[in-house]
Amino acid sequence: MSAAPAKKSAGETGTKRFQAKRDAILAAAAQAINDQSAKGMTFADVAARVGLNTTSVTYYFRRKEDLASACFEHTLEQLQAMLDEAMEETTPRARVARYLSINFARLARITRGEQTEFAVLSDLRAMDEPMKSRLLAGWQRVFRNTRALWGDPADRMAKDLNGARAHVLLENTFWLSAWLTRYELDEFARIEARLMDVFANGIAGAGAQWAPRLLGIGEDARGDGRTDFLVAATRLINELGYRGASVQRIASERNVTKGSFYHHLDAKDELVTECYRRSFNLIAEAQAKAHAGGENSWQMLANVMATLLDVQFSDRGPLLRTTALSGLPPRDRQTMIDRSNRIARRFAGMISDGIADGSLRAGDPLVASQTLMTLQNAAFDMRKWASTMPRERAVAFYASTLMFGLFDDRVVAA
Known part of the structure; x- marks a missing residue:
């Protein structure tokens, strides 16, 4: 017994x-x-x-x-x-694949109600x-x-490149929860494989070289007081979050009074909406100018991503991070999410065209487009990293993580 x-x-x-x-x-x-x-x-x-x-x-x-x-x-x-x-x-490849697999397994448990999400950072x-x-x-x-x-890393350049790779990997796994809900649970394994394919092999087609042309976006708004105010507000909101960036702190950033703030905008919610509108307009402008250039899809995509990263790493930036969405009223938040989704679909269209014309690798355009949205969105947090090297190199290193994959060193050798 x-x-x-x-x-x-x-x-x-x-x-x-x-x-x-x-x-x-x-x-x-x-x-x-x-x-x-x-x-x-x-x-x-x-x-x-x-x-x-x-x-x-x-x-x-x-x-x-x-x-x-x-x-x-x-x-x-x-x-x-x-x-x-x-x-x-x-x-390295097996470690990244394992880390990605662990994240997909965690998200599957959350979808099944077996686990709760952890707090975003x-x-x-x-x-x-x-x-x-x-x-x-x-x-x-x-x-x-x-x-x-x-x-x-073998040297400082390799360490810098690996820093970019680490950040892009982390940010993409953080962003997964925002778009993976569009897929059924039984599709998670396929999406994981398609995402790992982008990480491993990149988006560029065979023989592609990194030689982007900056597109000169936002030039009409330079020197405009309202735009300068939005840039300062965007920077502070990205650093402290929607609720951490008070009206007083935003006004102090521009060395103006709170009354001056309300001269530009009626309320803080309107400020965040305008910051998002400015950011999305810049992304859309880059996409439109790239299409007007008449180049193949690889060159168009390289031009867009280099231009957006250049903005993020320069004094003209940044673009507003998606983390500010949690502070917006539901209706405004949904409007911004819808605009973001349209921009992502345009990236997916560019990738589809590139697969058709042979300048981009065959893959899942919808998955790849989400990685590009993450790339330009998260670059703000790497401004300090970018400041330690020539900006052209910083842009090339950061973009290479998805353009050529997380394990391709050609951008260092160039």
Whole structure:
């Protein structure tokens, strides 16, 4: 006769109950952060998501900032665990494929309701000290360990290129949750294979060379006071998030009064909408000018991506990141998402044309277009990296990650 299971002590049971409730609060808070940003999250909302009252939440986390910090720390821990697993592989390509597969498996579990999303990290810079420094140090460790997937670099140029590769890989896996919902669960394996194909082999056709022509977008608006105001606001919102970038801080960035802000715009929501409109107009202008150039699809795509990255890395930039969407009212948010989707479809059309004319590799244009949207969108965070080298090299290195793939060194040899 088998022995009866040992009876759990009251302390052990209480500890497990405490941990389970804490985990549920963290999961709910992560969802709230992803919906509303860390600044917009409230104890009342988190409590409602887990069926508690606000006082019960404060028993586990005394301040909202403590809860947000715990969510971000959990995300960083999960990312590090995934990277540790990927590093078990012996080659850079196998490590990247393993990391991508781990992410798709995680998203499949979320789709099936077996797991909750972790908190996106876009609000780290908006946190207060000393939490901000601790979290950013954790993010730097994740970035360095992602870069290590490619092994030890032979020289500084190889290290710079691997830094671009690491950032593009991370940002693409973060962005997956925004567009993978358009596919049925049984298609995830196919999408994973198509995305890995872009990572491994790039978009360019055989024999393609990187020799882009900058398209001169936004020239009509240079020196315009309203445009300068939008550029300054975009930069601050990208750094601190929608709720972290207050009207006062935006006005101070331009060394003007709050009254001057309201001379340009009626409300902060209108500001974000106008920043998005400016950014999307610049992308659309680049696409239109590339089409008007009469070149093959590879050259058109190279011209567009080089132009957008040049804007992102220059004083004329940046373009507004998609992370600001969480602060917008639902109707405005949907309008911006629809515009973004139209731009992505135009990239998909350019890729389809390139596959037809032979200047681009055969692949899934819809998947590839999402990687290009991620590329130009996330480049803002690499401005410091880009400032350490000639801008033309920074643009070439960053663009090469998807144009030629994450394992092709021809841009370094050029």
